[in-house]
Amino acid sequence: MSDLPSSVRALVADASGSESRLEIRSLPTADLGEGDVVIAVSWSSVNFKDGLASRKDGKVARIDPIVPGIDLAGTIVEPGSSDLAVGESVLVHGYDTGVAHHGGYSEYARVPAGWVVPLPAGLTGRQAMTLGTAGFTAALSVIALEEHGLTPDAGPVLVTGATGGVGSVAVSILAARGYKVTAVTGKEDAAEWLHSLGAADVVDRASIGDASRPLRRETWAGAVDCVGGETLAAVLASLSYGAAVAASGNTGGVPVPTTVFPFILRSVSLLGIDSVQCPIERRREVWARLADDLRPPLLDDLATDVVELSGVPEALERILSGGNRGRTLVRLR
């Protein structure tokens, strides 16, 4: 038996009142949720979805109260039915974590064995959380584009929402693989940082156009889009013949005002990217690649901020307001 404490310190989002409240509470260990694997959490991170899960109007949390945090990394305290050993380093993200099951903003987590990914060799827990769900989603996007046939000599590749979590990791992975990356950002002062991650060009959001025209000049051999809305429509309109966009997000809006023309006149493809239900075997393979050929060369530079639990509410506000840059780490111990 392990020496689990009877209660754990966690950041709890409580939507029982008229406004949601975020506060650090002492939670009975017995209330950590279903599962038989207990993890001493060392690191978590801040994703856009964590911002939504912490708000009553975010329409993401499916239990109340909830410990948000869709990402966590730490060491095994109780291996349960898994084939993992006490003390082994692991990570967990997605499935119900931080939305319908208590997540990573907690000293300990209890999860089903089928959600756990052993930390791949070459990545520390801190580095795994520097990547987190955002980095995993960027990797899924690059893999999807390459499986569709994208190669560096096909032409420039666009990344939207480039300073954000998904965007910044995508810029970094693509540039390291030899792609000429054009980074799209709404932040005026971000060009130097994006160039340092490997972007060949940095352009303003407005310059890629809007949804007013179904087709624009064929420009991009591929695209990683985590913005959605009009931005995704503009990307579809300017992909080269036969190219694809890997779409994962909606920070810029949910409706995509496009037409059939990019699809039926230019044979472009819209590749849907989902990290949440990605099967565990595939998840483990992608993490192994994130530690290897998809590893961003300046991985530690992507961690732009490190906060304790007390600093998480401010970081969640920042990411919801579109002001995030890179990845914010949450240190639990």
Ligand SMILES: NC(=O)c1ccc[n+]([C@@H]2O[C@H](COP(=O)([O-])OP(=O)(O)OC[C@H]3O[C@@H](n4cnc5c(N)ncnc54)[C@H](OP(=O)(O)O)[C@@H]3O)[C@@H](O)[C@H]2O)c1
């Ligand atoms: N499908 C999946 O499995 C999956 C996984 C992870 C994330 N996501 C989704 O992907 C999106 C990004 O997540 P994230 O954690 O990377 O968030 P993030 O760090 O906030 O990055 C999003 C970026 O989008 C840009 N942006 C924000 N508001 C915008 C607006 N109104 N119009 C255009 N651009 C805007 C900003 O970049 P610039 O200022 O540089 O333009 C922002 O930094 C979210 O919608 C998230 O839910 C989906």
